[in-house]
Amino acid sequence: MSSPQTQRIPLQRPSLGDEELAAVKAVFDSRWLGLGPVVKEFEDRVRDLVGAKHVVAVNTGTSAIHIALEALGVGPGDEVLAPSLTFVATIQAILQAGATPVFCDVEADTLNLDVEDARKRITPRTRAIIPVHYGGLACDLDALTALCRERGLHLVEDAAHAFGSKYKGRHIGSFGSATCFSFDPIKNITCGEGGAVCTEDDDVAERLRTKIILGIEKETWRRFKEQRGWFYEVTTPGYRYHMSNISAAIGLCQLKKLDAFMDKKRRYVRMYDQALGGLPGVTLLRRNYEETAPFFYVIRTKDRDVFTDAMQAHGIDVGVHYIPNHLQPLFAKQATPLPVTDVVWKEIVTLPLYYDMTDEIFEAVVARVKAILGR
Ligand SMILES: Cc1ncc(COP(=O)(O)O)c(C=O)c1O
Structure with missing residues (x-):
């Protein structure tokens, strides 16, 4: 390993x-x-x-x-x-x-x-x-x-x-x-x-x-x-x-930097999609590269929790955006079935995306994703 x-x-x-x-x-x-x-x-x-x-x-x-x-x-x-x-x-x-x-x-x-x-x-x-x-x-x-x-x-x-x-x-x-x-x-x-x-x-x-x-x-x-x-x-x-x-x-x-910021994130979103699309077990979200100022980068994968644990163990922070609110204890009384949310939230994972990211960091993340999902 x-x-x-x-x-x-x-x-x-x-x-x-x-x-x-x-x-x-x-x-x-x-x-x-x-x-x-x-x-x-x-x-x-x-x-x-x-x-x-x-x-x-x-x-x-x-x-x-x-x-x-x-x-x-x-x-x-x-x-x-x-x-x-x-x-x-x-x-x-x-x-x-x-x-x-x-x-x-x-x-x-x-x-x-x-x-x-x-x-x-x-x-x-x-x-x-x-x-x-x-x-x-x-x-x-x-x-x-x-x-x-x-x-x-x-x-x-x-x-x-x-x-x-x-x-x-x-x-x-x-x-x-x-x-x-x-x-x-x-x-x-x-x-x-x-x-x-x-x-x-x-x-x-x-x-x-x-x-x-x-x-x-x-x-x-x-x-x-x-x-x-x-x-x-x-x-x-x-x-x-x-x-x-x-x-x-x-x-x-920050406003003065917005265009440069967006160019950077958009580039990495496209690169992620190219690198991860078609990988077994990965579903990409639908994107609009031209009009979206991307905030984070989310994919869907089965065995999400195994995947996030493995990424974390290798020093790469990942996230889950979000734990649905209808499943939170505060809203137990309002619990209602939400067929898509109930399935999809268990598969979503957010990968690193930030303005000061480098190609080297991007490659390290992609290599790790491939290694984990290819196992
Ligand atoms: C979807 C969404 N709505 C609202 C907020 C609240 O913004 P703030 O953190 O500035 O209060 C956030 C912040 O993370 C968010 O992600």
């Missing part, structure tokens, strides 16, 4: 350079660390990129989903449809809004929400659908938009994986009621921690802006600022969810 890697190969890792460090230092030097002009600059640049009317930067992707739901008026007594096969953040955000998650199935070849399955789960209490653009691949937004229009539902995209992705030539973030991004350490770009909500709706944007600073009405504050800087009015329940200048400074540097 060959020996493990001398240095562990990580699954995912941010790519950070001197630019980010210098930008953070500049914020330090300004002594304006919290919500301020750098956040505004970051929002403007994200807006330019995705083509959304409004972008509201927040502290995490989870907060983004939570306040998007609240700003759209989704709350107690309402049901929200979402795939079970997502990070628990999507589901916790629904709970935070006081609504009830209803778990839906996914398509076996993309692991994106199965729109027809979602349709069957709509009840008079359903208020919103949260599709997750799994791994960065856009969901069927035409079908989802049509369904939401037909049934009077809000479409809240969980685009945590899909910053930089497109659907039919248009950037994710420019489509609907609300699109929620995450900029946590391993996402397509990072702010350290961060998120954003994009919306086309002026009223929703205004509510979001108030909610992210403890319900403090910005307009009245602005009006009185000149005379009495201490005056403020609180008009709605709110949270301390705003982004900080420090995070935004990191994000601004």
Whole structure:
């Protein structure tokens, strides 16, 4: 048996350079660390990129989903449809809004929400659908938009994986009621921690802006600022969810690198598909190389747990994205059969993919996959 890697190969890792460090230092030097002009600059640049009317930067992707739901008026007594096969953040955000998650199935070849399955789960209490653009691949937004229009539902995209992705030539973030991004350490770009909500709706944007600073009405504050800087009015329940200048400074540097980042990941996704497609026991997911800004690289394989153990033992980190939420103890009462998710989640495995990966690392991963599956 060959020996493990001398240095562990990580699954995912941010790519950070001197630019980010210098930008953070500049914020330090300004002594304006919290919500301020750098956040505004970051929002403007994200807006330019995705083509959304409004972008509201927040502290995490989870907060983004939570306040998007609240700003759209989704709350107690309402049901929200979402795939079970997502990070628990999507589901916790629904709970935070006081609504009830209803778990839906996914398509076996993309692991994106199965729109027809979602349709069957709509009840008079359903208020919103949260599709997750799994791994960065856009969901069927035409079908989802049509369904939401037909049934009077809000479409809240969980685009945590899909910053930089497109659907039919248009950037994710420019489509609907609300699109929620995450900029946590391993996402397509990072702010350290961060998120954003994009919306086309002026009223929703205004509510979001108030909610992210403890319900403090910005307009009245602005009006009185000149005379009495201490005056403020609180008009709605709110949270301390705003982004900080420090995070935004990191994000601004990362935005400039997005194209180069994507080229790199796209290249490795294609190379993985070429190297692993056709291997006995491996099923590839359906990809859209041109339009996807890839977040992670997932394949399906039988005996997944044996495979992950062997990879780990050889110093290569792998992941499982995700353990379906309907199987979590918290949701035992809502357990519902989801025929595709129930089978597919036992087969999925995520292989290393990150911007600072090298061809040498890629070759080492592929060689190990082949060695394990060829046994
Ligand atoms: C699908 C999905 N939704 C939401 C989130 C939440 O984002 P954050 O970590 O910024 O709170 C994540 C983060 O991992 C995610 O993968």
